[in-house]
Amino acid sequence: MRFLMMVKIDPGADRGEVRRSDLNAMDEYNQALRDAGALVAVDGLRDSSHGSRVTFEDGGAVVKDGPFTESKELVAGFWILELGSHTEAIEWAKRIPFANGEGVEIRQIAEDSDFENIK
């Protein structure tokens, strides 16, 4: 089973500066995932000033450029993991070296077999 773990942050919250020690801790965590054979992908996203939002309405697509200052939570990065169960995904998520109000949403990635009864 593959899982998407999304890091969600409140862009308005003061999270302080990024410290090298935090980055080193994250690097160790990523290495542990890799050593376990669980890591498919890990990436961070630039802040929302580098992004846009496209909303689809009856009249067509409406584009709004970032930053998305009105958002209470924004995705800041993600992992894609290959694991045996949902429980394993939660156990790995708990080990992420965060301690500052971050939320991590774990979602299962659909596999072809999930679409069989629709197609």
Place this chain on the structure above:
Amino acid sequence: MRFMIIVKMTPAQENAVQDPSSFEEMGKYNQSLVDAGILLAAEGLTGSKDGAIVTFRKGGKPSVKDGPFTEAKELVAGFWIIQVKSLEEAVEWTKRIPGFADGESVEIRRVAEIADFEGIMSPETIAQEEAMRDVLSKKAN
């Protein structure tokens, strides 16, 4: 530049029954991304009932909340990762996504590259990151 295109839906839209023809249209769209040589990943997520949210607090243990997230205003339903030259190009590709016309919203975000961390990460960490990415891309191929 890599961009992550994140599809967001309301909890009600998440549970809507999908028309089989919408998969065909989406398949064609994805093929056009492949043909343009820009598609790195395209995935859909299962409903939030299969998910969980882990929240981290200072000095405390992480708390776990199981899905479904019925009170959420919007839920991620899927994503693409594409490699294009500019945000404008990413927006143009996004506008062509088929089957959305009912207020669905798609967020386009730039994926950070190693170069974005120069001066923040130590050179050792950057080297480790690059080595890890090499291994991951080899695994994927």
